[in-house]
Amino acid sequence: MCDSHTSPKPPGWSPDLDQLQKQLDRRRFLTRTAMGLGSIALGSLMGNTLLGKSISKIAAEDASLSLEQEILQAIPHLVPKAKRVVYLFMSGGPSQFETFDYKPKLLDMFGQPLPDSVRQGQRLTGMSAGQAILPVVPSIYKFNQYGKSNTWVSELLPHTAQVVDDLCIIKSMYSEAINHDPAITFFQTGNQLPGRPSIGSWISYGLGTDNQNLPSFIVLVSKNAVKDQPLYSRLWGNGFLASEHQGVQFRAGKDPVLFLDNPEGYDGEDREEMLQSLKELNTYQNEVNKDPEMEARIAQYEMAYRMQTSIPEVMSVKDEPDEVFELYGPDSRDPGTYAANCILARKLLEKDVKFVQLYHQGWDHHGGLPAGMAKQCKDTDQATAALIIDLKRRGLLEDTLVIWGGEFGRTVYSQGKLFPDNYGRDHHPRNFAMWMAGAGVKAGISYGETDDFSYNIVKDPVHVHDFQATLLHLMGIDHERFTYKYQGRRFRLTDVHGKVIKGILS
Template sequence: MDKEIIEHGFSWNRRRFLSAMSIGVGSMALGSLLMPDLLSGAGAEEGWAPGVPHFAPKAKRIIYLFQNGAPSQQELFDYKPKLREMHGQEIPPSVRGKQRLTGMTANQSAFPLVGSFVDFKQYGQSGAWISDLMPYTAKIADELCIIKSMYTEAINHDPALTFLQTGAQQGNRPSMGAWLSYGLGNENNNLPAFTVLLSRGVGNGQGVYSKLWSNGFLDSVHQGVQFSKGEDPVLYLRDQDGMSRESRRIMLDQIAELNEKSYLEFGDPEIASRIQQYEMAYRMQTAIPEVMDISKEPESIVKLYGPDCLVPGTFAANCLLARKLSENGVRFVQLYHQGWDQHGNLPYEIAQQAKDVDQASAALVMDLKQRGLLDETLVIWGGEFGRTSYTQGELTKDNYGRDHHPRCYSIWMAGGGIKPGIVYGETDELGYNIIKDPVHVHDFQATVLNQMGLDHKKLIFKHLGRRYRLTDISGEVVRNIIS
C-alpha cells in the first residue's frame, strides 16, 4: 500500500483513497460496487459472468402479484360445470386416488364434491372461461396466458410458498428475485434491483416471512428490500435529526475506507457488499421519496386503478407503486397479498379478496401497455397451490370451504414475451387432476428465467462444495407459451 496513505490514514477522503489505488483493494471494491459478484468467481466454470444475460432477453423486468394463501381455481379460472352436476356427491375413488391429505381433512368420513357458487363466461379470442368475480381481469383476457395446469410438491403453505419462491421447501436459499439480481445486476444505481410490497385482504392471512426474499448464500446485496406503507417506506433510511447530507457523506466515506482496509486484510467479499449497501442507502434517500410519491399521478390513472390506490398499503396502491418502481429500473418487484386461505366461509371471503385485487391487477397490465412497457415487463398472478374439488368440513346450502390441493392450480402471466390470449393446460372434468400439459414449479421458474435471458441450467452458484440453482436439478422451459 502507498506509504503516504498509511501515514495520513483518515485525512484522506474516499475519492483520493480510491484514485491512488491503480490495482488492489480500492479497484476491487470499486469494481464490486458496479458488479457485486466480480470477485466471487461465480459463473466462471460455466463461461459466464454475473451481470450479463446468457442470451437476448424478451423481458427486462418482472412484477409478481403473489396471492398468498392459495386462491381457489374453481371459483376463478378453472370452470367445471360437472362439479355443479355432482354437487354433494362423494368424490370417486378413481379420481381422488391416494393423494396425501392435510391434517385438516384426513379424518373426514366423507368427501362431498362442491360446485362453485359463482358463474363463468367466456372472454377474448381464446374463449377463456373467467369467473364473474373477476370482471376487470375478464376485460384483458386477450393479454393473458392462463395456465390451468400448475402443480407443486408441497401440501402446506409455508413449504409450498418457500418452494415457489426459492426452489426448495426449506429456508436459507436465494429467492427468485435474488437469483435475478445475481444473474443480471441492477438497472438503476439509485434503487435496489429487488423490492417487496405487502398487503392484506379480509380472509385468513398466512404468514409472509423475510426468508421469501432472502439472498440465501448469495451476497447480501441481492436480498429483497421490503417497502412499508408508513411514513418511512424503507426503515432506517432517513437521516437522524440534526444530521446533514454533508455529514452523512463524510461518515460514509470514512466507513468505506475502514471497510476497504478490512477487505484488504480479511478478503471477505461480504465487506464489498456492505460498502455497496451503504452507498445504495445514501442514493435511495433521494430516489425513494420521488418514486413513492403518487400525488402527481393524473386522475385517469387513479380511476384506472381504483380509489384504493390512494390508500397506502392496499393492493391497489402497491400495484401502482410496482409500476413506478418497474419503470424506474427495479428489475423484480414482488407483491404479496394475504387472505386467500379459505378453508371455510369461502363464498364470502373469496368474493372480497377478488374485489381487492381484480381491478388493480388488470389496471397494472393496461397501464404498462399504454406506456409501451408491457412487452418488456413480465406480470405474474397466482398463489402457491390450488384448492380441493371436495369441501372441507360440513357442506351447507350457502357455505363451504376447500382444503389445500397441490395437484393442480391456475395462474396467469402477461407481457414479457409470453403469448397473449391463450389458455394452457387442462384438468379433468372435476378439476382434480391434470390431464394435459402439466407445469411443475421448476418448469415455471425455468420459464421465468428464460424470459429474462437466463438459462436456468447455467445460473449456478457454488456453495459448500455443491452447485446450486433455482430449479435444483430439474425444470424445463415451457416453450409453447412463449411468443
C-alpha cells in the same frame, strides 16, 4: 490432407474446454479494448454499460476469473424478452374453481362423494384426512367467456375478464408441497426448506441493476389483506448470495424503507464524508479478511445514501392524474393497499427496477369460501387488470413479465360441513391455476387441462421448477447454466429439475 472438420483434436480437447476458450478470448478482447476511444464512445451511447455490466469494471477485471465470475460474464445466455418482472403473489392458495378452471359437469354432483378413481389415493392434509366423506362442491359463481380467445372467467373477476386476451392462463400447475410454509418457500426459492435465495435475489445476482439509485429487488406487502397465513422476510431473502441481493421491503407511511432517514436532529451535511471514511475502513478490513460480505456492506451503504434522494420521488403519487386512481380503483388513494401498491409497482418498473414482488394474503379458505373469495377478488381484481392496462399503454408490457398466482390450489371437495351457499376447500397441490402476461409470453391462451373434477392434470403439466426455468429463460438466462457454489455444491434456482415451457412462449 485432412479436412478441417475431421482434423485431429489436441490432447485434452473437449467441447466444454473449447467453449470456455472462446469466452476467454472474448473477455480478453473486451479487457484490452475497454479503455479505447471506440469503447468510450460506445459506453456513452449505452449508459456506460455493456449487457448490464460496467465497461470500466470489465476493464479492471483480472485475467484469472473465478468460475462464479465466468458464469456471470456469460449472462445473458440468450436474447432476453423481459427486462423486468412484477410478481403478484396471492398468498394462501386461490381456488381455481372460483377463478379460471370452469367445471360445469360438477353442477349435478353437489354433495356426492369424490370417486376413488379420481382421488387415486393421493395424499390429503391432516385437516380433511379424517373426514368420512369428501363431498363434491361446485362453485356457486357463474362463468362466462370473454375476449377474442373466448376464455372462461369467473364473475368474481370482471376486470380481469376484460384483459383476458393479454393473459396466458396456465391451468396445469402442480407442486409436491401440500402445506403453506413449504409450498410458498418452494415457489419463491426452489426448495421447500428455508435458506435458499429467492427468485428476485437470483435475478439481482445474475443481471445486476439498471438503476443505480434503487434496489434491483423490491417487495410490497398489502396492508389491507386478511392475515390468515404469515409472511416471512426470508421469502425475499438472499440465502447464501451476498446480502446486497436480498429484497428490500417498501412500506406505506413516513418511513418507506426502515433505517433510511437521518436520525432526529442530524442534518446529514457530512454524510458523504462519513460514508467515504466508512468505505475506507471496510475496504481495509476486506483486504485483511477477504470477506465478500464486506463488499456487499460497502455497496449497501452507498445505495442507502443514494436512496435518501430517490425514495421520496418514487414514493410520491402527487403527480398522478385522477384518471390513474380511477383506473386502479378507490383503494389506490390509500397508501399500502394492494391497489396503491400496484401503482407503486408501475412507478418502480418505469424506473427499471428488475424485480418487483407484491404479496397479498388472505386466500386460505378452509371455510366461508364464497364470501372470502368475493372479498379477495374485490380487493385485487380491478387493480390487477389496471396494472396490465397501464403497462400496456405506456409501452412497458412488451418487455415486462407480469405473473399472478399462489402456492397451490384448492380441492373439489368441501372441508367440513357443506351448505349450498357456504363451503370451504382444502389445499390441493396436484393442479391449480396461475397466469403470466407480457414479455415473451403468448397472449390470449389457456395452457394445460385438468379432469372434470380439477383434481388431476390430463394435458401439459407444469411443475414449479418449470415455471421458474421459464421465468429465467424470458430474462435471458439458461437455468441449467446459472449456478452458485456453496458448501462444496453448485446450487441453482431449479435445483436439478425444470424445463422451459415452450408452449407458452411467443
